[in-house]
Amino acid sequence: MPSYTLYYFNGRGRAEICRLLFAAASIHYNDERIEFSEWTQFKTKMPCHMLPVLEIDTEMKVPQSMAISRYLAREFGFYGKNNMEMFKVDTICDSIFELFNDYMVMFNEKDTPKKNDLQQRFVYTSGRVLPYLEKTLEANKGGSGWFVGDQMLVCDMMCYSALENPVKENPNFLKDYPKITALRTRVLSHPKIAAYIKKRNNTAF
Amino acid sequence: MPSYTLYYFNGRGRAEICRLLFAAASIHYNDERIEFSEWTQFKTKMPCHMLPVLEIDTEMKVPQSMAISRYLAREFGFYGKNNMEMFKVDTICDSIFELFNDYMVMFNEKDTPKKNDLQQRFVYTSGRVLPYLEKTLEANKGGSGWFVGDQMLVCDMMCYSALENPVKENPNFLKDYPKITALRTRVLSHPKIAAYIKKRNNTAF
Structure with a gap:
């Protein structure tokens, strides 16, 4: 199982669906929450300058909340059978x-x-x-x-x-x-x- | 192979990605184009009152351009291997x-x-x-x-x-x-x- 870190602001917002998927699958992840005051500095480190971002094994960072959700849903079996x-x-x-x-x-x-x-x-x-x-x-x-x-x-x-x-x-x-x-x-x-x-x-x- | 009908306005817009997928896969579909003047009347017949809509085998009508694109991409092999x-x-x-x-x-x-x-x-x-x-x-x-x-x-x-x-x-x-x-x-x-x-x-x- 890879190690996952989810970056988002300190809110539910666009990241909560990802957190629910982790919860439903009982999969551990690092829930990194960025304060708005840190965002300007942090932004340029994020692909596409947006959040949420999913980091996998500290090797790749991927943006787009729904793409992340679909990836996790396929990985954890919450996407349907066919x-x-x-x-x-x-x-x-x-x-x-x-x-x-x-x-x-x-x-x-x-x-x-x-x-x-x-x-x-x-x-x-x-x-x-x-x-x-x-x-x-x-x-x-x-x-x-x-x-x-x-x-x-x-x-x-x-x-x-x-x-x-x-x-x-x-x-x-x-x-x-x-x-x-x-x-x-x-x-x-x-x-x-x-x-x-x-x-x-x-x-x- | 089911029969497909794609409903959209007479434009590329949100339907063109679906048309490209049909073209790349050489799959036949009915390309139904609605004039704006017909839209008010036609709208209530469409799920979620929007276009594009994909009809499969005249049995089900499904909205949302990107959901349709992902379905067609999976079906025709344009979505990646894993x-x-x-x-x-x-x-x-x-x-x-x-x-x-x-x-x-x-x-x-x-x-x-x-x-x-x-x-x-x-x-x-x-x-x-x-x-x-x-x-x-x-x-x-x-x-x-x-x-x-x-x-x-x-x-x-x-x-x-x-x-x-x-x-x-x-x-x-x-x-x-x-x-x-x-x-x-x-x-x-x-x-x-x-x-x-x-x-x-x-x-x-």
Whole structure:
């Protein structure tokens, strides 16, 4: 097993899906958290000048949160059993990522008029993506299990982690989506995820 | 072999990477192009109300351009030979997608001040992503072949297709990136890609 270091800011953000994958697989990694004050200096050391970055065996550093997530999901068995399952997993992850990315961009915007525009965009994307996720869940055994097949995969974990802030800010955010709500509770009840959530840092994003 | 239909607007845009994959694999598909005037009516028939959508055997319709691309790349053998190669392919594709997405959002914006902001964002992302791509190419046999391994993969095709408009608009766009420039020429010279490009519709985006 290689040694893994995950670099990110001291927040859940774009790295949390990777942390959930490590937790679900019970794989050790170094959880390196960079303070914003260190970022300007640290940035040029990171490929593509972004975080998260995954370092493997202190030999290679690789950026892009979703590429890292897919790598870990394949490595740890959370990506589906065949190409069609992987296709479904990818489509769900990419749809959730759209919503999540709109949220993160809005969250980081300081200028009020721009933030309002981005809020509208987030609401619009939610109106497209959430009904699609609800229907996709319903299509797999009536929505009483997981998104794809019969075990928790990266798309289920993503549905939990990407919606944490929107749901915290607005407890009614998922009120029209009972299947998504129940799926997120199932992820949270997974013994390894539950144990991780209990001990993790409590951060604003 | 299933029957494939790819739905998109009459443009290259977010669907062209899928079309290149079909072309490189010599696989037949129905290339359904929707006029913008039909979109409002057509939209609600599409999962997640977006395009492109891939229909397989008239039974399932799946959205998300990059999820479709990864599915086709796995199916047709353009995704690398093992998890580490796939990780590299994904990271390169996701980095190019960032740049491409910034371009597409800017391209579609009608409001001039907003378009200027988005142009700045595109320039910033280019300054992060292009040097990373150039270095990544150099790290594989000095940059004289492909991004990963020794054959053309989805990331190479993406590097060609996602940068078509920026390069057409500004012939100096890649002047500091000789390895990327040469890679794009290699993709364009691939017999199956060259044959496809020669016969495809000539569209503005």
